[in-house]
Amino acid sequence: MKETKDLLYEAMKASGEKNWSALAEKWGVAKSAMSHYRSGKRIVDDYVAAMIAKTLKINELQVIAKANQEREKDPAKVRYWQNIISRVASVFTVALLTNVGLKTTVITSQYILC
Numbered sequence: 001m002k003e004t005k006d007l008l009y010e011a012m013k014a015s016g017e018k019n020w021s022a023l024a025e026k027w028g029v030a031k032s033a034m035s036h037y038r039s040g041k042r043i044v045d046d047y048v049a050a051m052i053a054k055t056l057k058i059n060e061l062q063v064i065a066k067a068n069q070e071r072e073k074d075p076a077k078v079r080y081w082q083n084i085i086s087r088v089a090s091v092f093t094v095a096l097l098t099n100v101g102l103k104t105t106v107i108t109s110q111y112i113l114c
């Protein structure tokens with residue numbers, strides 16, 4: 001999966017907002033926090049991760065777990081978050097395969113974490 005900073009930029013583009021201040025206001029996030037997320041000084045918090053996911057129409061838990069993985073310093077905990085990301089991707093894949101034949105489903109594979 002892409003880094004949350006990259007996903008943030010994609011969410012900005014997908015949001016249709018004119019500028020970062022408007023997106024920060026829409027999400028209820030301080031402009032200074034948004035600036036830090038954009039610059040990479042801070043990793044997005046779980047709420048912003050969920051807003052990114054909602055905007056991009058992807059699984060919120062994947063983006064939240066990715067943000068936690070990026071924030072984590074302990075290698076064991078980084079692996080823990082990576083396992084969460086992989087499991088969510090697996091569940092999503094199984095759910096998608098279960099729906100094959102029932103309806104057409106369009107997915108963007110770049111967001112599936114493995």
